[in-house]
Amino acid sequence: MATLSFRNVTKTYPGGVAVIHGINMEVADGEFIVIVGPSGCGKSTLMRMVAGLESVTGGEICIGDKVVNDLEPAERDIAMVFQNYALYPHMSVYENMAYGLKIRKLSKTEIKDRVDNAAKILELSLLLDRRPGQLSGGQRQRVAMGRAIVRDPKVFLFDEPLSNLDAKLRVQMRLEIQRLHHRLGTTSLYVTHDQVEAMTLAQRMVVMNKGVPEQIGTPVEVFEKPASMFVASFIGAPPMNLIPVQVDAQRRVLDADGVLLDFSPDMVPEHLANKKVVLGIRPEHISLHTKGITVNIEMIEILGSEQLIHGRRGDIPVVLRCPIGVTRENPLHIGEAIQMGPDGIHQLHWFDPETSKRIED
Incomplete structure (x- = not known):
């Protein structure tokens, strides 16, 4: 596990289109932070910058005591869970979860131990021989989470992982993610446009608006004392x-x-x-x-x-x-x-x- 630091982080695309306007934030070791905001506010861009999928225009992103701006994604020791699961359809659940570990050339024994442990945590042990097409949406999302867990990363990144699920499954998966974080305690950054997800999952939340963090605080603080009219009109249903x-x-x-x-x-x-x-x-x-x-x-x-x-x-x-x-x-x-x-x-x-x-x- 590790801390995650943003030090005056900015992002500007070619042509002068600025999407992130200077973010300063410290994520404590083991903390679960949710970035929430409407489409186009910059939340996914910020996540991709942490993952190394987008370059940083200005400032520094640090994982632990290491500046990661110029490191390749594979060198950052992070694991990401995407909205679309990104599972290999021709591989079994076990093979999907083990694939990243094989690339890293871990021993078969260690791979099996890690996959079995993750499968037990996520209640996938009886599904390891199935392929993604034989699973429900919630089961596929658990496989995607299992693939991240087996890597034992310093930081988990969740990019709107529940968006493709129906309302009942979203509630179930929110509970799964809460239990998972309580058990593993890994530093986590979670992006969503859904304020209910943000309020129920976050230890602290960042409400983004046009590339600017309008407010950073606990769900109770943000709800009871919104820092701006934007926060007041976005948080609450x-x-x-x-x-x-x-x-x-x-x-x-x-x-x-x-x-x-x-x-x-x-x-x-x-x-x-x-x-x-x-x-x-x-x-x-x-x-x-x-x-x-x-x-x-x-x-x-x-x-x-x-x-x-x-x-x-x-x-x-x-x-x-x-x-x-x-x-x-x-x-x-x-x-x-x-x-x-x-x-x-x-x-x-x-x-x-x-x-x-x-x-x-």
Whole structure:
């Protein structure tokens, strides 16, 4: 195992197209880091730079105490699990897992020991004689992970490994990966666009936006105190409600049309007086029939025990998440005007509309 360091790492393609704009980060020995962000944010490029599949334009990437910028992929002591499994269809599971070790000229005894051990960890022992075409998607992904495990690398790299699986298998494989990391403790870098994967797997997560890490922190830190409006709108399902408002000298809150919202001045920090800000409230932190914002209902989504109530105040959409039972006796109707408000002062977030950055209370 080893630490993984990024020191002002940049990437620019020919023609001056910059995709990574200076990343500084230390990944501790044995830590599981998830890089999450929308398509085109640079997360896979960063992963490929660690793997040696993309060159580094500026800065340094270090594995342990060694700068690896100019090392070939085979010299970096990393193992990568891809989205498309990349298994050899004509080889058995055992041969797929053993192939990289044969290339490294390990003895047959050591190869067998490593493959058998990995197969036991991943519950593949009864499938070693099968070929990939005879396996389910989840089993093939476990074989791809087994092929990485047998190498006993310093760093595991996961490049959206669960994207091709259905929802039920993704949940199962997330648990498999968690158990695997708990058992092996290998330093791991995991790339995904799926925030649920990021929140459930990460010890720390990096939220990427246009080649810049908007926030680095634990899932709880990122969820409870998003560093920017981008993070607030990306992390959370549904994402945080963001409402442009004006705070007057008495700390009263007015919407974009100058209409007074029913917020107590005590809920607004003093330093926001006479400022234009963006108010953030997560859907799960809003209560029905509470002082705050009046919205017109546009749609109601039933999610089993919960429901999402989609409303609109002027041009601003507002979503509330609440239990089904809340409206069982008094059902809501499309077009109805309702009041909704925050559960408490600690559920409010404030952002600068010009920089989009979080304003601390």
